[in-house]
Amino acid sequence: MMERTQRMARPQRTAIREVRQDVNVRPFLVIWEATRACQLVCQHCRADSQSEAHPLQLSTEEGKRLLDDIASFGAPSPMVVISGGDPFERTDLTELIAHGKQVGLSMALAPSVTAKATRAAFAAAADAGVKAVSISLDGASPATHDGFRGIDGVYDATLPVCHDIVDLGMRLQINTTVTAGNVHELPGILRQVISLRSFLWSVFLLVPTGRGDALAALPPDEVEDVLHWLVDVSHHLAVKTTEAPHFRRVVLQRRAAGDADPVTTFGLGDTYKRLRAALDEVLADNDLPTRTPRPPLDINAGRGFVFIDHIGGVYPSGFLPIPGGSLRERSLPEIYREAPLFRQLRDASQLGGRCGVCEFRSICGGSRSRAYGVTGDPLAEEPFCSYQPSGGPVLDAEGMPA
Numbered sequence: 001m002m003e004r005t006q007r008m009a010r011p012q013r014t015a016i017r018e019v020r021q022d023v024n025v026r027p028f029l030v031i032w033e034a035t036r037a038c039q040l041v042c043q044h045c046r047a048d049s050q051s052e053a054h055p056l057q058l059s060t061e062e063g064k065r066l067l068d069d070i071a072s073f074g075a076p077s078p079m080v081v082i083s084g085g086d087p088f089e090r091t092d093l094t095e096l097i098a099h100g101k102q103v104g105l106s107m108a109l110a111p112s113v114t115a116k117a118t119r120a121a122f123a124a125a126a127d128a129g130v131k132a133v134s135i136s137l138d139g140a141s142p143a144t145h146d147g148f149r150g151i152d153g154v155y156d157a158t159l160p161v162c163h164d165i166v167d168l169g170m171r172l173q174i175n176t177t178v179t180a181g182n183v184h185e186l187p188g189i190l191r192q193v194i195s196l197r198s199f200l201w202s203v204f205l206l207v208p209t210g211r212g213d214a215l216a217a218l219p220p221d222e223v224e225d226v227l228h229w230l231v232d233v234s235h236h237l238a239v240k241t242t243e244a245p246h247f248r249r250v251v252l253q254r255r256a257a258g259d260a261d262p263v264t265t266f267g268l269g270d271t272y273k274r275l276r277a278a279l280d281e282v283l284a285d286n287d288l289p290t291r292t293p294r295p296p297l298d299i300n301a302g303r304g305f306v307f308i309d310h311i312g313g314v315y316p317s318g319f320l321p322i323p324g325g326s327l328r329e330r331s332l333p334e335i336y337r338e339a340p341l342f343r344q345l346r347d348a349s350q351l352g353g354r355c356g357v358c359e360f361r362s363i364c365g366g367s368r369s370r371a372y373g374v375t376g377d378p379l380a381e382e383p384f385c386s387y388q389p390s391g392g393p394v395l396d397a398e399g400m401p402a
């Protein structure tokens with residue numbers, strides 16, 4: 001495979017999108033868990049959300065200072081997602097969004113679908129400056145989705161909320177957590193993503209942390225099947241992965257393999273075959289043109305990405321619970337640029353196991369959160385990747401020797 005990759009002519013467009021900014025200096029994406037309060041009790045919740053806000057949650061003024069801090073990274077400014085818990089639990093939400101917009105930030109929202117997710121609340125968020133909203137859909141049926149969320153009726157409430165978001169002119173992203181329990185429903189969820197006019201489907205591979213610890217994760221071979229299937233989907237719909245950087249490796253491998261049958265070329269299993277057959281049915285029922293895939297973005301925990309928790313802790317990822325520092329003690333740029341863990345995570349030569357010798361380590365590097373969740377070492381090899389490194393040279397975003 002690598003010989004083939006290296007023989008190929010340099011393609012016109014990179015299969016992997018490298019961010020324009022120096023990720024050692026500024027992140028591409030900041031997620032702020034503005035509160036842990038949430039009325040849902042989702043099984044996979046990283047935050048282990050609570051019905052009431054923590055008394056030490058960042059205040060309105062501290063939240064504004066955080067947004068000022070993010071803006072101080074300079075242009076191009078990081079994108080900001082206000083998450084939770086449920087951000088609609090904050091009564092100062094629109095004030096915070098408006099402040100972010102005022103200081104030049106691109107603002108997005110990741111709310112829960114509860115009684116607070118009204119059309120009026122979304123309209124106020126849009127008026128304040130929100131451009132995009134992500135909504136979770138973890139099943140193609142009420143039984144699966146509501147089973148995840150721990151409350152009946154959420155599935156039925158989610159669909160009109162999605163319509164409201166699109167009607168109000170905001171971009172809708174659908175987030176789906178994949179586990180062994182819902183992998184067979186992915187084609188059904190895809191049908192919903194299409195019918196809801198979502199601009200992006202974000203597929204998240206479970207990290208065993210928070211309440212997600214109790215869910216059954218997919219074994220590595222099935223992860224591989226799902227990632228290859230997502231490459232197929234990406235030729236018809238914009239998809240991204242969360243906590244699955246090895247999707248970038250699969251994208252490069254598929255690009256190098258050209259029209260070769262992925263089942264025989266990569267030894268894919270029954271999960272891929274079933275998903276592929278179901279995708280053909282979805283495509284037959286929907287008028288989805290073939291499109292140039294959206295290149296996956298080359299960011300990872302602490303490398304282009306940073307997470308702020310509800311009390312001001314700064315983390316490489318929301319699923320990697322080792323803080324780099326606190327906003328109550330140091331500025332965000334200082335922590336992002338200088339915290340030892342963040343610096344280690346940006347240095348692929350410090351990775352261990354297969355990731356440490358993998359030719360894809362510069363553009364993948366594995367999920368650092370999952371490595372930590374499974375082994376206790378954030379630099380250990382990604383435990384849910386089945387790839388065996390070839391021993392070849394490190395490859396760049398075009399699959400060429402770096």
Ligand code: SF4
Pocket residue numbers: 245246249354355356358359360361364365366367381382385386387389
């Ligand atoms: S071994 Fe590690 S670096 Fe290589 S593809 Fe798998 S997760 Fe990525």
